[in-house]
Structures are given as structure tokens and as C-alpha cells.
Amino acid sequence: MTDAALPRPRRLSRLLRVNPIWLVLLILIGAIVALNPDFTEPQGYMNFLRRAAPLCILAAGQVFVLTSGGFDLSVGSTITLTVVGASMLLYNNEAATWWVILAMLGAGGVIGLVNGLVVALLRVPSLIATLGTMITVSGIGLMWSGGAPRGYLTDGFRAAGRFMWRDVPVIGLLPAALLVLIGGGAVLWWLMHGTNYGRLLHAVGDNPEAARLAGVPVARVRVLAFVVSSLSAVVAGILLGGFSGVSLDVGTGYELQAITAAVLGGTQLLGGRGAVGAALGGALTLTAIFTLLNFLGLPQPVREVVQGLILISAVALAVCRRDA
């Protein structure tokens, strides 16, 4: 497959270099449309995008930590803390919306900072460190609220995840969540692929010892990756809280979904390789899989089996492709 002398295989190899996740996504969308032609209506695909937005942002943030060679298991709890905390601070007070959003971003920053410092300075492996934060942060959310949601989110706070402009020319509907997704995705893409920081991150993930010897501030690069991941969790939390309202298990399971989505997009675990765009593709694919299984009317356990098999095959395929 590396025989580059002939023109035909070269075109083929360029085609092969396109991340296959987009192809998979296309096939899945085709299957959804075949099962449910209404999906091509704005209400169909815009609802899909609105639903996928939180996972997209979360997966794009997770890519930073994965690229640095670590894991961030604390994002699910951070989502829950964002929703529960915001509802308690807001308690239907529309005027407080903006400072509550800032406060939540601040809380996310602190969680990321703690994760990063524990990993980089205390030298606790990130799997354990973020497992600890996962348990602690969800405990804090429970203690703060007393175990049940205690407040209401304002309409202003919920707009990002819930509001849709109607009668928009050409596209018909435009969910606010889509704008957040495009904006957030662009910022994260730029940070990873358009700045020096992205290069340093790849270097650290590839070989931390070599990076340190080359003068890369390894600790700082790592800490920032965790902060980015936690901030993306806060944004995902704002979108999810907006979409569906307050609950105490809103973030449950999202840490594994985010890692799955990133891996589907070809991010290499244990560091060194990760692309934000592909992670977005992975998140959309995962959401498409869930939607498809929903339409097929398969019971929950079957969905779980399918998700597990897809996860393993995606990674196995990625390994094969890397070796090819």
C-alpha cells in the first residue's frame, strides 16, 4: 500500500488518508435516513446536531488530555456539578445568568487545575487522579445540593442548549447549540492545530522524557490540557442542562462516551496523536449510532453490546491502519 511510484495507488492512498470516521458517519446517516426519511427535514437533523453538541465539545476537550498521554475521567462529574451548581446559584434569577456561567467556568478551571497539578506535580497517574476527582466532585455536588436538585435554571441559561431559531432561510431551523458547537470546536481546533501549544502537547504525549530534555515545560503543558478538558466539560454541562433541565445524573457515563468518541476519531491512547476534527466526527458517529439503534427499536442491553463491539473494533482497526 506504500508503493507510491504509480499514480493510481497514490490517489488511493490519499483517499485512504482521509479519516475513515467520516465515511462511517456518512454510512450511518444514510441508514438513519433510509429508516426514517423525515430525518432530512430540518427538525430531524437539527435535533440530531443539538443532541450531539455536548458530546462533541466534550470529546474535543478530552482529546487534549488523551494526546498528552493521560485520561480525564472527571468530566462526567464536572458536567453534573455545572448543572446542579448553576441551578442552585440561579434559582430562577434571570439577572444572575452571566455571572453564574462565569462562576461555573471558574469552577471547571479549578477542577482542571487540581487534576493537572496532582498528575504533574504529585506524580499520581491520571487514571487514579481523575478517578479521585470524579468521586470527589460528584460528592461535592451531592453535598451541596443535599442529594436532589435544589434550584431551577433560568430560560437565559438554558437558551444555549434549548433555543432554536425558527424560519431561518435555507436551513429552516437553527439551534443555538449548533453555534456553540461551531464556536467551541473552532477554538479547540485552533488551539490544537494552529498554535505552538498544540505542537508541544504532541511532543509531551509522544515522549515526555525527550520533550523535557528538549526544554518543553512538560508540567505546564499537561496542566493546561486538563484545564481545557474541564472547561469543555463545563460548556457541555451548560448545553446539557439547557437541553434537558436539572438532574443529578446528567453527566453519568459521559467520561467513557467522550473517550470512546475520541478513540473512534483515531486518537491514540497513551499519547502522541490526536485530532480535534476527527474527535468531533467520532462524537457525531457515536450519537448517530445511538440514534440508529433507537430507530431500530433495539432494547438498551443490545445497544450496550453494540457499543462495546464498536469500541473494540475501532481501536483494532486503528492499530491495523497504523501498521499498514
Next chain:
Amino acid sequence: MTSLPSPRRRLRIGPGTILLAALAVYVIAILWSGNTQFLRPGNILGMLTRAVALGITAVGQTIVILCASIDLSVAALISASAVLASVVMGGSTTMIVPAILAVLLLGMVVGLVNGLVITRLRVNPLIATLGMAMVIQGILSAVVSNFAGEVPRSFRSFDSGTVLGLPVSLIFLGLVAAGASAILNWTRFGSNIYAVGGNIDAARLAGIRTDRVIIAAHLLCSLCASVTGLYLAARLGSGAPWIGRDGMYDLESIAVAVIGGTVLAGGRGGIWGTMAGVAIFAMIDSLFNVLGVDAFAKQVLRGGIIVAAVAAYAIGSRRLVA
């Protein structure tokens, strides 16, 4: 990344130190709260008995972590084994042996598949076993949705029986731990595990069949998890598809291994450290109950304790971790 002893190791904290510290805190807190009955041998035994399920699982988990792998499928496998055991037994004593064999077979199949996916398909162990957990849990929940089957009264003595005043389950845990420790310390397979975990490339160059070692480690780990399933079926009288997940045996078994000084990157640690970790968890739980700590505060403290214990080992170490 290699495990060369650092020249500047001034302050090394081992699992023994942490266990002693935990014991001191436990005794002081109990004396302070005036519940001295919790220091009676019977209560201490009761406290340790509560950790048997976690202990058996953690023995297996330690073995896979030592060879730089990990197993997130243990919780799902525990549920599946407990259900399989209680369904096959169906309340009849004659079916005990077939049920045990079926459960052990299930454990071996799962361990083998885990090991093969990791070594042959070269899937990251975290993903491979997470996927396996989803597959097992999905199939299990599709087939049963509640407690299914029943274990006969005689089988329940696995949990409730005593020998010379000691609970059978605790003796069993001791035997499992001693057996695993013997394998790790005194057999070639054991030293191969440490070699593979320490540096897989060097191990391969030294002529060790690394794939076989990893597969065998996963086989042992899954066997331990299925035995835990048998034990829980005996304790609960039946198996349900959620008992492994609700007990959080996947994450907790990793946590106690790491608290016990086993390094996630592989190659260093051991069974007795893990047993110390299990004892620490049991003491923490018992202490929280004695002091009446609110469930949510418990969670916050637990998270902090895990991180603090692991951080304690890193004092004086200069290795980079991810």
C-alpha cells in the same frame, strides 16, 4: 520510565506504613467516639469479612496491573458469574459442582478473549476490557433483569460458615492471596509477569513469550472475578445483573491495588500490598459507619484518600507519569 532505583530515595513510603497509619487513625477514632465494641475480635472479623469480595477481585486485578495491563470487565463478569451460578444451581445441592465448573469456564473464556484482543489485536487494555464489560453487561441484562435462580442452603456456607471460629470466606481470601503471592514470587511465570510489566521490549528480547504471559494474567484475573461472583451468589442467596456494577468492583479493585503500592505502569507491587489496601478500605468504610458520616461526605473523603495515598508513594520519586 524504567524502574531503576533512584539514587535520591530518602523518604520511601510503602503499603505497610500506610496500613499502620490507617490502623492508628481507626483505633483513635473508635476510642474517641466511645464505640469500643468495634475493637472486639468479632467485630474486626466482621469488618474484614465485608471486604472479601473486593479482596478476591483485587488479587486478580493486581496480577494484570503488574504486567502493565488493566481489567475493567471484572464488575460485569462478577454479575454474570453470580447469575450463572445461581441459575445453574437452581436451589439444588447436586448442581453445585456443575455450577462452579460453568462459572470457572465462563471466567476462562472471558479472560482468554480479553488477553487475545489485547495481545493479538493489540487493542489498548483499557478499551478492550471496557468493551468486554459492555458486551457482558449487555448480554446479561438482555437475558435477566432481576435476581435469577437460587443457591442451595449448603452453598451459602461459603459466606456464612466458620472454621475454628474464623469465617470460611476470610480463610478462602487468605488462601487465594497466598496462592497468588506464591505464583508471583516463586515461579518463573511470576517473574515473567514482573519482567513484562517492567519493560515489555526487554522481556521479549530476553526470550519471554510476552503474549502468553499477558493472556495468562488475564485468565487469572477473570478467574478471580468469577470466583467473586460465586462468593456473592452465596452471600446474597442469588445473582442479579447489577451486583458487580453496584459494588463498583472494577474501579475499587484498581484503587486498592494502587493504594497497596502496585504501580499502574506495571512491574512493581505485590499481592500483600493489595491486601493492605483492601484492609484500609474496609477500615474506612467501618469508620464512616461508626462515626455516622453522611453518604455524600463519604464520597468526597474517599476520592481524596485514594489520591492522597497514591501521591504518598510518589514522594521522593522523580518518575514522570501520565
Next chain:
Amino acid sequence: MTLRTTTAMAVALAVLALPATAQNFDDPTEFAEQEAQLAATPIGPEGAPWEQYLEDSMVDTAQYAAGEGPHTVCFSNAGVNNPWRVVGWTNMQAEVALHPEIGELIHVDAEGSDDKQIGDINDLVASGNCDVLIVSPNTTAALTPAVEAACEVLPVIVFDRGVNTDCPVTFIHPVGGYGFGIQGARFIAENVEEGANVLMLRILPGVDVLETRYSAGRRILDEAGLNVVGAEFTDGDNAKTKSIVEDYLQRGSIDAVWMDAGATAVAAIEAFEDNGYDVPVFVGEDQQDFLQKWQELGLTAIAPTYPTYQWRTPIIAAARILAGEPVPGPEWVLPQPAITAENLDQYVNPDMPPLHYAMCGCEELPGYPEAWGGQASN
């Protein structure tokens, strides 16, 4: 390889499990009994349903009389892992404050694990500190032996979920899951045309108290000739609930929604609102957010309840047992009222948190409303 082995495992498990899943969640006798209990007139003080009972049978407890207090009551709790249990646990603590003869309530939380709760009960009994033991079992079968062992040492009260033994002094529970399912489904049948499309939303399979709600609801909907377009599991997750309803709306009209629990009812209603549909006939539960939405939109709705006031009753029972007074038993069946359009106004209270269960019977208890997370009214 993976696929083949897993399929083989699945088939093996399926074959083995089929005859073994003996638990019956669609029991006509239970159904009829609960149907009758819904219509029965409760015995006991009016306005205090937590002291009332539907079955006229008492247990003598003179043997447990413990003289002057203060007594220690121990409570092994399955967990406070959902808002229903949080409200209930708050009720129980407040009820204790009303009883000077109860000196201390020792509370042990099993965090949703059978294994841990067995250990908790053993520890409580072994500690020798308890005068009476209250148990809210995590699951029925697994906790039975531990409760049996406890019964031999001290008086035991079981509530919410039962155990497979009659050794406890009394088992306190409201009418039950069939009753819950009957109330909601009957309301739908009365308010839609024959052949109407009904969507049933469930939390998760296998939970006894939820399975019975579903089987009773399904039975009535089917008998009324309604078209159940789907019965979906939501995991009690808002986002998932909203997505499922949106997907169904894309495929056809829905004339009524039946839910086995109301925590995600508002998310389901929002799926109709956000996509520009009228909200159909709705079965929710007594959570404040649903009641407020119902009032605000003027819905055709009903809220069956699984009343959290049942958490007050075990303390009342404990106090009576320690005084040697008779208590309703061996089953203390509490009334299980539904909130309807007629009495909706008296339960709506915007000062209470969204998942506060309005049928808590807690308005007169000490510490209300702050202890339940509410804001004191001005």
C-alpha cells in the same frame, strides 16, 4: 471469535434463565387486591395519612415494651441515591424530632449495594446499641436472611420494599406499584378516544416496584383498546427522555404519555413544546417541577404518587413498639392518593425544589421548608 463466544454465552444464559425467572410482575391477584385498596376508606386520623392504614389488623407488641426512654432507633438504609429517598430521609429525621422518647437515630447508608447492606445490618445488630431496627431493603431476596437474623435479636420494622419473611413486627408500605399503574392508565383511558396512540416511558427493567407499575398500566391501556406505540426505557435521564420523545414525534402523533415515574416528566413535556406540538394527556408523579408545569400549561394530567410520607411511619411504629402499644400489621398498608386537577393547587409550591415530592406530608414538620431545600415563604 469474540462474537461467536458471546453469542454462545448468550444462548446458554438464555436457555438456563428462562425457567428460573420466577418472579411474577403481572399477578392478577395482587392487581385486584391493590385495585380494591385504592377504593378503600382508610382507618385512622383524618388528614394524617402516614398514620392511617387500609387493612384492619393489629399486632400486639407488649413483649417489646422498653420502659422509659430515651431509646436508640437504628436504621439500615438502602441509600439516599435518588431525590425520592432524599425527601423521605428528611421526613424521617424530622419525625424523630417529634419523639422525645427517641434519644438517637443511628443511620447507616448502604449506598445502593446489597452486599454492603447485609454487612450494615449484621454490624448494627452486633453493636448492641439498638432498641429497634428499621430496614429499608435495597432488594427483597438478598436482604431476607440478614433481616431474619436480626429478628431473632430485636424488633424489626421493614418499609418501602418488603422481605420474604414475616418475622418483622410490621411491613409498612403504600398500596403499591399496581395501584400506581392503575391510577395513571385509567386516567388516560378516560381522557382519550379509543385507538389513541399512547407512549409509555419507563426508567429501567427489572426493578420490582417499577415493573408492577408498568404491567398494571399496560393491562389497562390494552383493555381500553388503546394503541401503545412504544414502551421505552429512559434510564431516568432527562436528555435521553427528551430525545426519545422527539424521535417518536418525528414518526407520528402521540395522544397520551404514561410514565412509571415522574422525575423526567418535564423533559418529556419540553420535547412537545420545543418542537411545536400541543402537550397531550400526561401521567407524571408528584414532583414539584411537573406539578408547576401542569398548572402553568393547564394540562390534562394526573400525578399518581408513591408517597414519601411513608418514611414518617416507621418512626411512629418504632415509638409505639417501644411503648408496647399495638401497631397495624403484619402489613401496614398506607393510603396512596393521586394528585388530580381538583386538588392540584394545594400541592403546587414554587418555593420548593424541582424534584421535591409534594405528597410528603411534611408541611407541618419541624424545619420545613428549609430542610427539604425550599425557601421560606415571605
